[in-house]
Amino acid sequence: MAVTDTAIDRIKEMIVAGELKPGDRLPKEAELAERLGLSRNSLREAVRALALIHVLDVRQGDGTYVTSLSPDLLLETMSFVVDLHRDDTVLDFLEVRRIIEPAAASMAAIRMPDTAIAELGRHLSQLGDDPDVDQLVANDLEFHRMIAQGSQNAVLCSLVESLSGPTQRARVWRGLTQADAISRTLTEHQDIYEAIRNRQPDIAAATSTVHVAGVEQWLRTTFAETR
Structure with a gap:
């Protein structure tokens, strides 16, 4: 050594x-x-x-x-490393998101204060019914950050924030190329929110899994078709 x-x-x-x-x-x-x-x-x-x-x-x-x-301070280094990722590793990041974000949603359904849940609902309603892709992705990033905060687990929150950036381009790409991507995302966000608001951790985890897995599956299919 x-x-x-x-x-x-x-x-x-x-x-x-x-x-x-x-x-x-x-x-x-x-x-x-x-x-x-x-x-x-x-x-x-x-x-x-x-x-x-x-x-x-x-x-x-x-x-x-x-x-x-503090976890957020120590995990800043991981954010730097994550920022160096290549496009061909984005599926790896989505796989990790599919593991940890349902856990964050489940914990938020139990721990998130009522006031924070109400704020989450207001955040979703700001988009309206016909947002453009940039508005949707910006809202999506903040939506997942708020849920991670609601888990009241500082390490989990920092991990979610670190992993959101590398998949942002994939979400924009999906929004621009998949016909129903925007409406589907709005519906899935609303389902996750309702599960958290109704204090249903299992449903919150399941709907969050479906949400992240949808982007992952679309990207896998797109990569396969491209190749």
């Missing part, structure tokens, strides 16, 4: 063990290097690496601190 990797693991162990907690300031560089049995150069490289993934926050002239370690 590279020396820098060892340094990263040592700092990670301190955080996991509770020696360093969110918001804590790291000991001075010389002191921490000696304590961990590392060179100061290796320690600096480890700190830089951990700062890049938002585990540490280096404040010039002040010191280095452990961040809040």
Whole structure:
């Protein structure tokens, strides 16, 4: 294992063990290097690496601190990696969405506050009966984000938001090329909303599965025809 990797693991162990907690300031560089049995150069490289993934926050002239370690902050790195995806991996992202979004809808049906559910309904009604594709996709992204928030699971919410972007182009493409895509999406959104509003977690999960699977199946068919 590279020396820098060892340094990263040592700092990670301190955080996991509770020696360093969110918001804590790291000991001075010389002191921490000696304590961990590392060179100061290796320690600096480890700190830089951990700062890049938002585990540490280096404040010039002040010191280095452990961040809040909140899921949304730590998962920002995954968002960066996701943004580098190629078009031929979009089906992989849709498969993952088909797994996690029904779970989010099911949890939202149980946990989402009444006020948030009412806001979800108002969000859907803003579209009207004849939106264009851009309006539909923008509304769709926010619709799924609101449901993920309603799950009241910060990790799940961050994952849903990270995975929505890579499939956006596929949704636009479907809206432009499939005759009933817009009306079908509106109906499916309404079904998901009604299941959440009526506190029916199993139905919310099932309707969400149908919704995401529809885009996935259309894309698989389109790719097969293209090839």
